[in-house]
Amino acid sequence: MNILYDERVDGELPKVDKAALLADLKAQLPDMDILHRGEDLKPYECDGLSAYRTTPMLVVLPERIEQVETLLKIAHKRGVPVVARGAGTGLSGGALPLEQGILLVMARFNKILEVDPAGRFARVQPGVRNLAISQAAAPYDLYYAPDPSSQIACSIGGNVAENAGGVHCLKYGLTVHNLLKVEILTVEGERMVLGSDALDSPGFDLLALFTGSEGMLGIVTEVTVKLLPKPQVAKVLLAAFDSVEKAGRAVGDIIAAGIIPGGLEMMDNLSIRAAEDFIHAGYPVDAEAILLCELDGVEADVHDDCARVGEVLKLAGATEVRLAKDEAERVKFWAGRKNAFPAVGRISPDYYCMDGTIPRRELPGVLKGISDLSDEYGLRVANVFHAGDGNMHPLILFDANTEGELERAEALGGKILELCVKVGGSITGEHGVGREKINQMCAQFNADELTLFHAVKAAFDPRGLLNPGKNIPTLHRCAEFGGMHVHGGQLPFPELERF
């Protein structure tokens, strides 16, 4: 089923008089950039999920928070949907525009307001790039820990909206674990502060609730992040295995030895070959799987842990264990992994990146399941895996120019996510639901749970003007979607009318 906004199942959108809205905005916000002509709107019709495009009615590019405030007040009064967008790197279509909505681009809020080494925090505007925070903190030997692979481009406001992750989450946590305070504007354009400069704040933990809420509860206008001291050293071990099962078990063995690596990544043979071809990282191309294990911290401890992990890997049946001999080799080992996506892009005209999470013990069964599905759908799948935290990124290889392949890739992707849910995992570990996984939400949550999510949304945005249609599917959509997935003769959501 198509994931673009469909009023029949996603709910009716307000009818907006574009000319009147534009005139109102121009009158009340004379110095704000507003794009409204077709050719100007084109670049904003998608985010990082480029297979899906919708031309927004208007794009606004404010530079001052007061402008956003006024904009939201106007939109609220007129009942116009508002979709917020940061750098537009999101992979789940969380910033996919609406034809009947304003696309609010926060990218121009790109100032670092304060870096406080003694308080170990940085206060920044939402459009500041993730990596720019660590760069600003670097003179004090501090950094911001979450590092999604898009960190050179993605913005911190978007990171908050998506609860972004990265390769170091097992040890250092997600975005939600690294925030102190977020300032937002409510749908009515009121300022509200969530969290505080202290480690907690009075009342409910709205900071946790807003993190990962995909722009549905409020608009992020300022973010205060925690900074950590940079680890003194980081070392990387590369281990090769002749089966993915053995590699998977080795991960459990490392943790059983009481060691929490800074990063722990797994790649399967197809990804290894693609990455090696592209980056020449020195990966063993005959291996069925490799593990990259980064240990960071104080030099003496890292040295000890490397020896311990090396032993564990050998006992787990690694055919080869290599310790990066210097910083250059360490960077090279990582470069292969970090470029796995573009590397796969070189061996296939298109690829579709999934983001399921599973309890780690389920890995062998899930990889087998993916391999069977790959045969069934006739599409290759390369697997890269944040092995430490159970977050898989199967990459489905396809050719959009071949009739029906995109649809097949999507269907295969949906099956993979349902497999993740079945073993106790989640349809998304760090990319978010957005529009991309809106149908799979129906597999992860039941009607009562979805109803409660809608109630939470209504508590902050009763008319549903902020990013409508994202993150939480309507029960009608689930009924339609569920109709295609009849389990054991039982139709999910039998009480609902079908279209």
Add this chain to the structure above:
Amino acid sequence: MTVSFDDSQQLLDQVNQALASNTPLRIQGGGSKAFLGREVQGTLLDTRAHRGIVTYDPTELVVTARAGTPLAELEAALDEANQMLPCEPPHLGEGATVGGMIAAGLSGPRRPWSGSVRDFVLGTRVITGLGKHLRFGGEVMKNVAGYDLSRLMAGSFGCLGVITEVSLKVLPKPRLCRSLRVEMPVERALLKLAEWGQQPVPITAASHDGQALHLRLEGGEGSVNAACDRIGGETLDVGYWNELREQRLGFFGDARPLWRLSLPTDTPVLALPGEQLIDWAGAQRWLKSDADAQTIRAIVSEVGGHAICFTAGATTSPFQPLGEPLLRYHRQLKTALDPQGVFNPGRMYSEV
């Protein structure tokens, strides 16, 4: 002896009866933190029969336990696998339960370095104010599907639903733990802590009792021993941290009301009437004082912090009052999750 029993149907029935008769419920586990917050008038909902560890796989670093599980039982199970709850939740009395630990959201001395109770929550099962037993989050480290209602439950004092089960991230215990006592004035201690905070020094607890800085260092042998050599001082009995966490140090014996101040970590020494004990490297300070709530909160708010009264009955607003529009959204959220207002009404705020 450990007992495992699924009493969720009974809890759900009791909630549904309360909803049908519009009777407020007072949710309680071991009652060890009942002194915190405002008094609730309502029928007792006792979670303690719903208990036991549901799943625990040390190599997954995840444990799932029912709300009524004694916290001590959970800690013992983790201890056996040489793992721990890194947030060191205080018991504050006999019989503390896992559900109470989540609902109160209180964390121990390791909190600034490890994260809070909320940070280790991966998933919850909750009975809602619509009389449904629902599941949010899960047993995986990364999960961004839907709104994060599980972490929202931490520290909500039962006002948003009955927590019946929780999945928590756990971690291996550090290989080495050493504690130090270094005589130095509090002003100097705060400066040193700010300096060490910017370096990879393996501190996992830091308190100052007015006379001396107390430090705990944890990690590998190399880093811990090197840091101890560098910092100096004398060896401190590791039991100090438990006494601090459980509020059993001499300081807590003072008859005046106890306040918890939550402050930006680099806040200098605050002039407040009464005695102070510094924890969390300065981010949490305990105050024994006869001063009224307004006086304390004015000083604490000025530097960006807030104050909670830990002595029952000492003030009518133990939690720092919320301003607008925050209070309005608290009310609306409460109404969304508990439309009839049956769960612990008024425990945090009279309006919620």
